[in-house]
Amino acid sequence: MENGPCYSLLHLLALLSLLSIFLSHLSRFHVLADSHFEGFDADGEDDDESLIHNTLPLRSSPLTQSDPDPEPTPDPTSQDPDANQYSEPPSRPSSSSDLPKPSSTSFEYWDEDEFEGLPVEQPPLETPKIPENATPDDPSSDPKTAPKPIAATSPKSYTVEIVCGSFLIVFAINYFTGKRENENIALAWAVKFASKDSIFDKNFSLLGVGDGDDSPLLLKEGQNVFKFHASGRRYCQGLLATMELKSRHDLISRMYNLVVPCSDEISFEVYMNDDAMDHLVFAVAKKKAAKWMQKEIRDLQRFANMVSPPSGRKWVAEELAVISESKEVAGDLITEVVLEQVFGEKAFEKFGKGFISIHFSDQQPGTHKKMLLFKFALPDANSMADMTRLVALVPYYIDLVGRYRLSTQARSKTEITRMKIAQEAHREEQNARQEALQRKKAERKKLLEEAESKLGAEAIKRKEAKERARQMKKSMPRVKMTRAH
Amino acid sequence: MSSHGNSSTANDPRQPSAAKPFVQQSVAPQDLPVDYSGFIAVMFGVAGVMFRYKLCSWVAIIFCAQSLANMRNFETDLKQVSMAMMFAVMGLVTNYLGPRPPKTT
Numbered sequence: 107m108e109n110g111p112c113y114s115l116l117h118l119l120a121l122l123s124l125l126s127i128f129l130s131h132l133s134r135f136h137v138l139a140d141s142h143f144e145g146f147d148a149d150g151e152d153d154d155e156s157l158i159h160n161t162l163p164l165r166s167s168p169l170t171q172s173d174p175d176p177e178p179t180p181d182p183t184s185q186d187p188d189a190n191q192y193s194e195p196p197s198r199p200s201s202s203s204d205l206p207k208p209s210s211t212s213f214e215y216w217d218e219d220e221f222e223g224l225p226v227e228q229p230p231l232e233t234p235k236i237p238e239n240a241t242p243d244d245p246s247s248d249p250k251t252a253p254k255p256i257a258a259t260s261p262k263s264y265t266v267e268i269v270c271g272s273f274l275i276v277f278a279i280n281y282f283t284g285k286r287e288n289e290n291i292a293l294a295w296a297v298k299f300a301s302k303d304s305i306f307d308k309n310f311s312l313l314g315v316g317d318g319d320d321s322p323l324l325l326k327e328g329q330n331v332f333k334f335h336a337s338g339r340r341y342c343q344g345l346l347a348t349m350e351l352k353s354r355h356d357l358i359s360r361m362y363n364l365v366v367p368c369s370d371e372i373s374f375e376v377y378m379n380d381d382a383m384d385h386l387v388f389a390v391a392k393k394k395a396a397k398w399m400q401k402e403i404r405d406l407q408r409f410a411n412m413v414s415p416p417s418g419r420k421w422v423a424e425e426l427a428v429i430s431e432s433k434e435v436a437g438d439l440i441t442e443v444v445l446e447q448v449f450g451e452k453a454f455e456k457f458g459k460g461f462i463s464i465h466f467s468d469q470q471p472g473t474h475k476k477m478l479l480f481k482f483a484l485p486d487a488n489s490m491a492d493m494t495r496l497v498a499l500v501p502y503y504i505d506l507v508g509r510y511r512l513s514t515q516a517r518s519k520t521e522i523t524r525m526k527i528a529q530e531a532h533r534e535e536q537n538a539r540q541e542a543l544q545r546k547k548a549e550r551k552k553l554l555e556e557a558e559s560k561l562g563a564e565a566i567k568r569k570e571a572k573e574r575a576r577q578m579k580k581s582m583p584r585v586k587m588t589r590a591h
Numbered sequence: 592m593s594s595h596g597n598s599s600t601a602n603d604p605r606q607p608s609a610a611k612p613f614v615q616q617s618v619a620p621q622d623l624p625v626d627y628s629g630f631i632a633v634m635f636g637v638a639g640v641m642f643r644y645k646l647c648s649w650v651a652i653i654f655c656a657q658s659l660a661n662m663r664n665f666e667t668d669l670k671q672v673s674m675a676m677m678f679a680v681m682g683l684v685t686n687y688l689g690p691r692p693p694k695t696t
Contacts, residue, residue, distance in 0.1 A: 133601065143603070156607055217677060266645050266646050266649060267649070270649035270650070270652070273653060274652065274653060277656055277657075277660075278656075281660050308605075309605065310605060310610075311605040311606065311607040312607070312610035312611075312612070314613075315613045315615075316613070317612055325613075325615070327663060328661070328662075328663040329660065329661070331663075335612075335613035337609070337610045337611045337612070338603050338605055338607050338608075338609055338610030338611075339605055339606055339609065340604050340605075340606050340609070342613055343609070343615075344611050346613075354660070356657055356660045356661055357657075357661055358628075358654075358657050359652075359657075380604075381647050419609050438600075499602065504604075505604065584665075
């Protein structure tokens with residue numbers, strides 16, 4: 107992949123930074139541990155007491171239960187044994203019993219300390235306060251970085267974590283439900299139109315995306331894209347149906363689709379045989395879409411125009427527009443049957459809701475030139491039967507287009523236009539090839555010049571001498587020589 | 592239109608001899624649709640690390656989740672998605688366990 111080296115570098119960077127973070131984390135703990143010893147070896151009793159107040163309640167309660175244990179600590183004379191005590195934390199409970207009972211004064215002192223330190227849970231909160239006050243620049247920078255205001259005494263707010271965590275949980279739940287919903291829609295369509303004795307089974311001999319009889323019908327290409335393949339019919343090489351459903355599995359896309367409307371679509375691509383399709387460029391869509399298609403799609407743009415409804419015969423519903431090379435072709439392809447079933451005024455009201463567009467062309471851009479494209483909107487899983495008439499258009503039009511032959515007049519017209527456009531395309535190709543060749547030559551010249559300029563002056567002289575010699579040789583008459591035995 | 596559904600062999604449009612098996616078109620990696628959510632996840636992850644914004648790191652994780660959900664081809668997309676995930680997780684770790692503990696936790 108092109109991004110490979112960049113990603114590997116970033117990978118390394120990420121690992122290195124992770125390592126550094128963990129190392130600094132470890133060192134921070136180390137510093138804290140040292141402070142105990144520092145505080146105990148500190149000069150003033152106050153430091154001892156403050157640290158004792160802080161550290162002792164923070165430590166486990168067994169400490170406070172064993173009274174004699176912390177007693178020696180306020181006594182400055184007994185620093186050494188206490189130092190020993192603190193240097194061996196695991197042996198604290200045992201050492202407490204070994205130590206002799208102190209005097210009553212220290213006992214009372216400890217009692218006061220005990221009642222001071224214990225009930226009020228403020229020491230743990232006071233500890234963050236103390237370093238906060240000590241370093242006044244930190245709180246000032248904190249409001250800048252932390253967007254949420256945090257009061258030291260109020261309970262810590264976990265709003266960001268709660269909100270984001272719950273969003274992630276909802277996202278995960280929605281992923282599974284959305285995935286299942288999409289699969290249900292796809293399966294409902296397949297059951298209705300691709301299973302045994304369905305319309306595609308009656309029209310195509312090979313259904314599905316695998317080999318053999320038991321091949322799976324649908325190919326899942328992502329949580330919202332499903333493909334269905336059918337082959338083995340006259341006039342065409344095969345049919346590929348692609349279902350593009352809404353991204354129900356993705357919560358963010360779902361929220362986006364609440365604002366920007368989206369619908370489930372199915373598009374059929376029928377690959378016609380070369381001998382089965384005459385010169386045809388034809389499209390039907392709703393008016394706005396038809397205008398867009400006529401401007402954007404290349405073959406419609408080049409070959410076809412909008413066709414106004416002819417007088418004297420029934421035509422498609424008002425909302426639809428027809429694009430075609432000639433009126434004759436349009437009239438021939440929009441038959442009575444089709445008008446009655448789908449495209450006529452009455453029929454379209456009832457059955458045409460799911461219709462998006464059809465586009466037949468023998469000049470499609472891409473690998474397959476002769477293709478029929480149908481695009482319909484998918485109804486929800488329970489009302490698949492609404493689409494029956496639309497899906498029935500597919501085999502009908504395969505046969506109609508497969509059998510249709512243009513009249514000689516229309517044929518000649520189409521031939522002329524296609525010749526012109528083919529010539530233009532040829533010319534463009536030639537121009538493009540020439541430009542590419544010229545570019546290559548120019549690049550080669552540049553390289554040579556650069557190489558020459560890099561060499562020293564002597565080398566240039568030598569080269570020039572060589573070239574002159576070569577030219578002299580060329581201009582002189584060629585004299586043949588043979589070897590004498 | 593319904594006449595083609597008849598089972599009479601004369602009208603049977605099927606041609607088993609002409610059946611072609613399905614050939615999946617392989618898409619070149621360059622033509623794949625751009626993974627916007629993965630890209631946004633990396634952006635937010637980097638922003639979260641640089642500016643120490645917890646919200647940025649969480650949003651990066653969310654976009655990573657979206658990129659994972661939209662992953663189409665398991666093998667080719669997993670590398671990019673995992674790259675974005677590493678950034679987002681790194682951002683989160685930096686924010687919570689970083690050398691300068693944030694006062695919020």
